[in-house]
Amino acid sequence: MESPSHPPFPDDIPTHPLVVVDYARIVAEDVAEVDKLWEAATNLGFWYLKNHGVEEEANGMFDLGAATMALPLEEKMRYEQGDDGSSFGYKARGSVATDASGTQDTIEFINISADDARSFPKVIHRSYPPPIQENFMERIAQPFVRKSTEVNTVLLAAFEKRLGLPDGALAERHDVCENSGSEARVTYVKAPASTDATSVMAQPSGKETLAIGAHTDFGSLSFLHNRLGGLQVLPPGTDQWFYVRPIPGHAICNLGDAMAIFSGGILRSNIHRVVPPPGEQRKFDRWSLVFFTRPGDSVVLRALTDESPLIAKAVSDAQKDEASAAQASNVVKQFIETGETAGEWFKRRIKNQRINNRKGPETWAASRGTEIRV
Ligand SMILES: O=C(O)CCC(=O)C(=O)O
Ligand SMILES: [Fe+2]
Numbered sequence: 001m002e003s004p005s006h007p008p009f010p011d012d013i014p015t016h017p018l019v020v021v022d023y024a025r026i027v028a029e030d031v032a033e034v035d036k037l038w039e040a041a042t043n044l045g046f047w048y049l050k051n052h053g054v055e056e057e058a059n060g061m062f063d064l065g066a067a068t069m070a071l072p073l074e075e076k077m078r079y080e081q082g083d084d085g086s087s088f089g090y091k092a093r094g095s096v097a098t099d100a101s102g103t104q105d106t107i108e109f110i111n112i113s114a115d116d117a118r119s120f121p122k123v124i125h126r127s128y129p130p131p132i133q134e135n136f137m138e139r140i141a142q143p144f145v146r147k148s149t150e151v152n153t154v155l156l157a158a159f160e161k162r163l164g165l166p167d168g169a170l171a172e173r174h175d176v177c178e179n180s181g182s183e184a185r186v187t188y189v190k191a192p193a194s195t196d197a198t199s200v201m202a203q204p205s206g207k208e209t210l211a212i213g214a215h216t217d218f219g220s221l222s223f224l225h226n227r228l229g230g231l232q233v234l235p236p237g238t239d240q241w242f243y244v245r246p247i248p249g250h251a252i253c254n255l256g257d258a259m260a261i262f263s264g265g266i267l268r269s270n271i272h273r274v275v276p277p278p279g280e281q282r283k284f285d286r287w288s289l290v291f292f293t294r295p296g297d298s299v300v301l302r303a304l305t306d307e308s309p310l311i312a313k314a315v316s317d318a319q320k321d322e323a324s325a326a327q328a329s330n331v332v333k334q335f336i337e338t339g340e341t342a343g344e345w346f347k348r349r350i351k352n353q354r355i356n357n358r359k360g361p362e363t364w365a366a367s368r369g370t371e372i373r374v
Pocket of ligand 2: 216272
């Protein structure tokens with residue numbers, strides 16, 4: 001949790017700049033601001049969002065996370081997400097692979113389904129630990145989910161227009177009346193014990209302990225609130241990871257696989273990962289908060305070529321450009337017709353990351369989304 005005593009993000013490490021988008025101007029349909037959003041979305045697929053108005057609810061969610069993580073492990077394990085491919089509930093440290101060889105993660109999550117938050121006290125998917133049910137769900141999680149959904153809905157509407165899709169083409173695929181994988185997540189990585197801190201800091205680069213392994217997000221739009229550093233992106237066409245600097249009052253937004261697929265690859269779902277915070281920040285616990293908007297479970301993931309000439313052209317250009325047949329088939333598989341619904345895509349990715357389901361590198365491969373695009 002942030003406290004004023006946290007050391008600042010260091011100035012002497014490689015960071016990747018992000019475009020700053022003003023949410024208030026997107027709401028006002030300011031063309032120049034939508035141009036900035038479009039530039040960010042079609043290049044790195046990440047941007048800062050200011051003036052989003054969700055700060056207070058975000059702070060409440062960090063309190064929800066702290067109250068949950070303070071429970072004894074045995075109690076938290078009663079709400080563990082399990083190995084069947086559901087994301088909702090508690091995720092224990094070490095339960096997920098971070099790479100093909102099965103290196104375990106170092107992060108805990110609490111994931112609250114947007115459907116459960118909206119319908120509370122009616123249970124749609126599952127129940128949550130007592131502090132959430134009794135104290136936070138109605139007062140904190142519900143307004144956080146409502147406001148975050150509103151922000152992401154406005155951004156989706158801007159993309160719908162720019163992609164030349166008919167009115168409602170993306171909105172109906174994210175209709176809150178249908179159950180979906182949309183969820184709020186609070187993550188927690190415990191700081192190393194003080195004796196470990198120096199040895200961890202001395203690790204050669206490239207041998208980072210991964211809190212979350214390299215991945216693309218599974219849904220449409222992620223709305224992230226970072227206090228400490230640790231998030232890194234791998235910019236297109238490079239093999240170097242760069243930190244994203246947290247800026248107070250600025251959320252970090254990124255696109256997920258579903259939007260890359262719907263848009264025929266015009267919009268980018270970029271690879272990212274979470275490593276220990278940099279410099280002196282490394283000695284502190286790291287908390288982060290994300291709201292993920294994902295399509296309704298029954299929505300088929302495919303390029304919307306029949307609804308937008310722009311998307312149809314992007315797909316045919318990509319097919320023409322592909323030098324080898326093998327690459328062309330990746331494009332076909334990933335951006336035209338995945339053969340999976342959003343619900344199936346999500347479940348497959350979650351399930352095959354779980355250490356308990358791991359048979360070998362093939363399980364990791366089966367957990368992948370659009371990452372193999374370079
Ligand atoms: O904690 C962060 O900064 C990013 C988290 C993330 O990438 C995720 O939960 O998918
Ligand atoms: Fe992510």
